[in-house]
Amino acid sequence: MYHSYWSQKGSARGISLVETVVIAALFTLLMLAITSSIISFYRVNDYSIAQAYQVSNARQGVEQLIRDMREMTYADDGTFPLVDMGSTSISFYSDLDRDDSVEYIEYTLSSTTLYKNIYSASGSPPIYNMVTPESTHTISEYVQNNLQSIPIFVYYDEAGLPAHATTTATDIRYIQVSLIINIDPIRDPGQYMLRSSASLRNLKNIQ
Numbered sequence: 001m002y003h004s005y006w007s008q009k010g011s012a013r014g015i016s017l018v019e020t021v022v023i024a025a026l027f028t029l030l031m032l033a034i035t036s037s038i039i040s041f042y043r044v045n046d047y048s049i050a051q052a053y054q055v056s057n058a059r060q061g062v063e064q065l066i067r068d069m070r071e072m073t074y075a076d077d078g079t080f081p082l083v084d085m086g087s088t089s090i091s092f093y094s095d096l097d098r099d100d101s102v103e104y105i106e107y108t109l110s111s112t113t114l115y116k117n118i119y120s121a122s123g124s125p126p127i128y129n130m131v132t133p134e135s136t137h138t139i140s141e142y143v144q145n146n147l148q149s150i151p152i153f154v155y156y157d158e159a160g161l162p163a164h165a166t167t168t169a170t171d172i173r174y175i176q177v178s179l180i181i182n183i184d185p186i187r188d189p190g191q192y193m194l195r196s197s198a199s200l201r202n203l204k205n206i207q
Helices: 002-011 018-072
Strands: 082-085 089-096 101-109 113-118 137-139 154-156 170-180 193-199
Touching: 018 089, 018 137, 018 170, 089 154, 137 170
Parallel strands: none
Antiparallel strands: 082 089, 089 101, 101 113, 113 137, 154 170, 170 193
């Protein structure tokens, strides 16, 4: 009877204050871990969505750039099609809308944004006003080529050899384009490279 009495009394005593504190602490730690995981998931998810959006925009921009370069042709005033051969910029004449006038096109990287400037000829004889572009378009943002020391534009001659110090614009027949996109360069991995190329078909017969 003595043993049975104290056993029943011990089993009915309930939870002590120390046990309550321990349980509360474990519950708090568990909730913090779950909350941290959820926040981390949404941050990664938001970053992935934003990165994918910028890559998609850049892909459309590169496609536009390649189309413009393939339509490279002589200017209305007779100037040779390819004007500037920069590592992060290129300027040339191209008939964008396939009308009776050829536009002067300038693609240039400013900080981490690639822009497209369009200049049209006017008058007779035609004159291109290079002071103010007729229109400016954002082709791609978060371009990290300068950070990676990788050129956007690489030029090749008719033999397929890369351009060098003595290569002139009239020697170029093929241009490779590479864009590195990353909305947050601190993150690793994260960068995405878009690569395409254009054969200057309107210049193939130029000697």
